[in-house]
Amino acid sequence: MDQFVQAALIGISLGAQYALLALGFTLIFGILGVVNFSHGGFYMLGGYVAYSCVAFLGLPYPLAVLVAVAATAALGWVFELFLLERLVDDHLATLMLTLGLYLVISTGLLTVFGPLSMEFAFPVTGALHMGPIYVPRENLIVLAVCLTAIAALWLVLYRTDLGRGLRALADDRAVAMAQGLRPKLLFPLAFAIATGLAGLTGALVTPILSLSPGVGDPVLATSFLTVILGGLGSLEGAALAAFVVGIVEAFSSVYFGGSIGALVLFVLVLLLLVFRPTGLMGRTVRGA
């Protein structure tokens, strides 16, 4: 039973982190129709910006996280406005552009910071122990921030004119433009929100795990897996799928081991694609 509760706690914690990443990933696909292969790069960049602010500028960690969000959002905005925007309807070109950006970010970080992991620790350490059950304090803080960010994103998307505009563009760009919505203003904004979320996750999670130029690779795979499970382009689906992925990963790894745990997740997605190709939420938001 202890092991069961521990696995559930780990699963929820992983799920919240995956949700932040997947929401950004699916937001870009849902609104722009772009599969953002540079998502892991923004996660890494968020971690390195926060690390640099703490290590070189002496900023307190919470401020460093905000700077990381601002920096990754700004880079995302600029990238969309000046590069992606020109070719936004060409799927192959956007794939190459985002993949290229990922390579530029990862190689740049490797050149500047070197290949080894940084000494970047979360300011709060230790764990709450309740018998054999434990919850790291840092995970609780990250979980709280992740849930707050998810709630804020939901409010923006579903309770503001900006969110209604973004969702209208996702539903039908031609009709939305006929109603006066301006993609040239909203697309960079959506991209910036998504990359800012990736940067936030990187700034929060890398001090708990590790920060090196390779940490973005698994992020892309996890984000992809999550949004496919949830339904590519569906925000609610991505959030739900993120917690499913986190919990399945935790339980399968705890009960079957690290190798089979990874396999279980892929088998689950495979089965879903066979029996419910539109994903958990079952709605095609846009035709890719």
Added chain:
Amino acid sequence: MTGEPTMKRQLFAAALLTLPATAFADDCEMKLGAMGPMSGGAAQWGLAMNSAAELAAAEVNQEGGVKIGGKSCKVVVVPYDSKYTADGAAAGSNALAAQDIHLIIGPVGSPEATGIKPVAARNEQVAWNASYAKNALEPKFPLMFHIGPGPSGWADAVIKRAMQEFPMKSVALIAPNDQGGTDIASVDAEAYKANGITTTEEYYQRGTTNFAPIVTRILAGKPDAVDTASSPPGDAGVIVKQLRLAGFTGAIGRLGGPGTAEIVRVSGGLDVLKNFYWFETVPTEDPKVRAIDDEYRKLLGKDPIGGTAVWADLPAARMTLKAVSIAGTDDAKAVAAALRTMPVEDPNIGKGFWAGKKQFGIAQELQFPFGVGIIKDGKNLGVERQEVKPE
């Protein structure tokens, strides 16, 4: 007017003084490959290969270069990132062959060794792998050399020393689920069992970043110690951090590749590591061994990258370049033949032996004295020298 020729002579003399002290034959340059993972979690090991090759090349160049066909040739190091994968190393062999490179210092990991062996044989390249694979050498690949023995050569000594500090009856080993992990963890497990310790083996998908579920699974077995085996140092650091967060107070071991400094950094310091024992490929406390870094800084004007692995990889690079001058060519077969006749000796590491006949059926493995490190109650007790005997 008379001052002009004098000034020209002075400028000419000044220009001469700025030239390098060594002179190489025109158009004579020999490229030396350096291969290993130079990005990702195991980057430290690949970059160590490159640093070792760079230092050996700089030393030889300072002495006038290698002698090929009666000419003094400058050695230039060409690095290749083989990404700790079999296909990466195979592609690396081809890429280096395309640049007329016949000698490679590297690769590092077991998957890389598996990938490079047949391709390097076809390309007629000498390669020095540092993997701990059970088939790191094979008689059918006579151009493959081995930088040092795997755990079958040293695990028993490390375990016996660790048991003096940390009495243990059970150990859980954790490693990646590919050949680079399983080949080492399974041999480590046999060595623990031979010392009366029960073992369990846990494997994870390479690329895993959060080990909390696996840590929960390991701790359910209540082991006295956990061994991170050949997990890349970055992974091992996270595993240590999450083990301690989960309340594990037992000893943590590392019967695998070097990287203690990075494990200390990622895990959060000696206080987090607390009780730790590990294998070092060379006696790292020996001042002559440590002097390698000073030599590197002096000749290359920068710090070496790769930690203690640089020291372990250096003898192979030095011996290879010496063998080129003995053979008078960089042809792989001739260099391999020259290597086999050379005594195993390094100015910094000391005397060693050719080994590998017993395990692989081919004596092309360097065996030097190694080290066992102990951290107890958060205090680094240092690395003790362990001598080796010929097979």
